[in-house]
Amino acid sequence: MLDIKVIRENPDKVNELLKRRNAELSINEVLEIDKQRREVQGKADNLRADRKNISQQVGVLKKEGKDTTEIQENVRKLGEEIKGLEEKELEFNEKQKTLLLNIPNTPDETTPVGHDxxxxxxxxxxxxxxxxxxxxxxxxxxxxxxxxxxxxxxxxxxxxxxxxxxxxxxxxxxxxxxxxxxxxxxxxxxxxxxxxxxxxxxxxxxxxxxxxxxxxxxxxxxxxxxxxxxxxxxxxxxxxxxxxxxxxxxxxxxxxxxxxxxxxxxxxxxxxxxxxxxxxxxxxxxxxxxxxxxxxxxxxxxxxxxxxxxxxxxxxxxxxxxxxxxxxxxxxxxxxxxxxxxxxxxxxxxxxxxxxxxxxxxxxxxxxxxxxxxxxxxxxxxxxxxxxxxxxxxxxxxxxxxxxxxxxxxxxxxxxxxxxxxx
RNA sequence: GGAGGAGUGCCUGAGCGGUUUAAAGGAACGGUCUUGAAAACCGUCGUGUGGGCAACUGCACCGUGAGUUCGAAUCUCACCUCCUCCGCCA
CATH class of the missing domain: 3.30.930.10 (Bira Bifunctional Protein; Domain 2)
Structure with a gap:
């Protein structure tokens, strides 16, 4: 498996090396998925951070004997939103993994270039x-x-x-x-x-x-x-x-x-x-x-x-x-x-x-x-x-x-x- | 195959619903001391994935996957692996 970070940082280099194997190969699709994947992850991360903080507050408020039903209901809704994003996250992760698993290794610089x-x-x-x-x-x-x-x-x-x-x-x-x-x-x-x-x-x-x-x-x-x-x-x-x-x-x-x-x-x-x-x-x-x-x-x-x-x-x-x-x-x-x-x-x-x-x-x-x-x-x-x-x-x-x-x-x-x- | 028990970081091992930011010890690394080493003492120290030039910082991860809950290492279910006993067996 190629390193997604390397692909992200040197896409032209990786593409060029893969084309030495076979002109059809390209990492463009995996780059696109990677971009979307990171976007979803960022959103999900933020919401999870919110939920964590608010839930912690619930604990504190309950100890003080305060009513938290409204907050709980809000967090429950937040949880549903998170769940939706997490499903997307999983989908992108798997898509990316599948793409990466199907990309061959890049040839070494010393490997002679040739078609067959x-x-x-x-x-x-x-x-x-x-x-x-x-x-x-x-x-x-x-x-x-x-x-x-x-x-x-x-x-x-x-x-x-x-x-x-x-x-x-x-x-x-x-x-x-x-x-x-x-x-x-x-x-x-x-x-x-x-x-x-x-x-x-x-x-x-x-x-x-x-x-x-x-x-x-x-x-x-x-x-x-x-x-x-x-x-x-x-x-x-x-x-x-x-x-x-x-x-x-x-x-x-x-x-x-x-x-x-x-x-x-x-x-x-x-x-x-x-x-x-x-x-x-x-x-x-x-x-x-x-x-x-x-x-x-x-x-x-x-x-x-x-x-x-x-x-x-x-x-x-x-x-x-x-x-x-x-x-x-x-x-x-x-x-x-x-x-x-x-x-x-x-x-x-x-x-x-x-x-x-x-x-x-x-x-x-x-x-x-x-x-x-x-x-x-x-x-x-x-x-x-x-x-x-x-x-x-x-x-x-x-x-x-x-x-x-x-x-x-x-x-x-x-x-x-x-x-x-x-x- | 049947009945019990257990899976927590590099290792050992605590935690069994809410400041846990996963305790503590060991190992490792850096330092002090020393002629040198050991010991002692001080410090650093999980993995992955994002954000950021960086210092830094978000999230996830306690065998795996689902579920319950405002909140799960902790509760429930399934599966996997290991240990003990029974059965079968080269």
Whole structure:
């Protein structure tokens, strides 16, 4: 959520930044509502002050044994007037809140300006793209041949975009999860979190999934609960509506969770394989930090994610998303993309975003600033470290040998318990 | 699921219809003292939202939402959460 005070004081600046995302966006409507809202509030405040003073007088007069029926009747009428204004006040408040909740974050000044993904910039490319002398296969074929994945029966017991991992496949998935968690908690200083996989609507609003993206999520019919689309939601909201001490920052948290996404609107896209599933595993990195530290913490978090690809010896590149392509709540975002030989392209395997105070304001996550002594909204940062299913796919494709076996990356061998997967 | 009890500021905790402007203590911050620190003493100290260049000031907020009343932290109702006991259960 953007700060209404910032919008009020720098409307042109905010409008200009939002237009970098999308020319349609404007804060003019919310400014109009804000003006009306403040007007009503002023009137209501004055009347409430009157009522308070007169009611206090009633108390005094009654003690003196005087008759107050006429005054009481007048105050009762005043109360009715106040009630009318308060209804208006509430209406404007909610209208303003709704508008604000639907306005995306303003992009960071350093985010490259562009209309769509074609304007994203490649920051760096790491690792050699393997040149194979033999036939390259897609991970769904490799996984099926080696009896690691069962796509058909996954569909049978659920529906399309659900897959069963079995035997060595299930073991490899688990090995990747454990490897990621171990490195982040041991080498990178993150605290491991195992959060709930169902969260309420307030949490979804806090990180920005609601109200705009309700159709992307699975919702429980009977309760106010949603399946998490990413661990970002429960983990970021852990400190919702709290005031932390500045000494407790930064907070580094790492969480493995399954993620559930309806993928509404991606019908026909990546229908084969593990790339786009309704349920997938991910290890997510989340940081809470002061505004001063957030650019540096964002870079460090992205480096933490990149290190996973480097340790796994997977070729990748880092791109910076342009203003037209960054997520709704983000102000700056890097994507890490891993090389997938079968499709001869880089595919997203991690998305590392700095949200500034946008999520913190929505979720009410503050810290007491040493400098001002006042509670201030902190900054939130998160990124995948990494998407497990896509890592699985990348390993199968990049490490497949001519005889059809798949080598296990060195760092995973002790987790997996073998050096190679053969038929 | 059933029966009781409880939710007050950063924390503990008083207040249970009317100068409450939410007591008191702790923590925190500033100061005095000290070679330095501790202790002691003095002072500052809730959040949100308006008005004002500012000093300052209005209003709201006592789990959430409705209601009663001239007036609600205080009374009523519903809901949420936590605690105790019972039942069920991996």
């Amino acid at each position: 993904e074609s304007a994203n910039t490649v920051i760096k490319t790491v690792g050699e793209v393997p040149q194979k002398s033999f036939e390259v296969k897609a991970h769904w074929d490799i996984g099926t041949e080696l009896d690691l994945l069962d796509f058909e029966r996954g569909v049978k017991i659920s529906e399309s975009r659900f897959t069963i991992y079995k035997g060595k496949g299930a073991r490899l998935e688990r090995a990747i999860i454990n490897f990621f968690l171990d490195v982040h908690t041991t080498d990178h200083g993150y605290t491991e979190i195992l959060p709930p996989y169902l969260v309420n609507s307030a949490s979804m609003r806090g990180t920005g999934q609601l109200p705009k993206f309700a159709q992307d999520m699975y919702k429980c019919e009977e309760e106010d609960l949603y399946l998490i689309p990413t661990a970002e939601v429960p983990v970021t909201n852990i400190y919702a509506n709290e005031i932390l001490n500045e000494e407790d920052l930064p907070k580094y948290m790492a969480a493995y969770t399954p993620c559930f996404r309806r993928e509404a609107g991606s019908a026909g896209k990546d229908t084969r394989g593990l790339i786009r599933q309704h349920q997938f595993n991910k290890v997510e990195l989340v940081k809470l930090c002061t505004p001063e530290d957030s650019p540096e913490e964002h870079e460090k978090l992205t480096r933490n994610a990149e290190r996973m690809l480097e340790l796994l010896e997977l070729p990748y590149r880092r791109i910076e998303l342009c203003t037209g392509d960054i997520g709704f709540s983000a102000q700056k975002c890097y994507d890490l993309e891993v090389w997938l030989p079968s499709s001869e392209c880089y595919r997203e395997i991690s998305s590392c975003s700095n949200f500034g105070d946008y999520q913190a304001r929505r979720a009410g996550i503050r810290y007491r600033s040493k400098l001002s002594g006042k509670p201030e909204f902190l900054h939130t940062i998160n990124g995948s470290g990494l998407a497990v299913g896509r890592t699985f796919a990348a390993i199968l494709e990049n490490f497949r040998q001519e005889d059809g076996s798949v080598l296990i990356p060195k760092v995973l061998q002790k987790y997996f318990g073998a050096e190679v997967i053969k038929k």
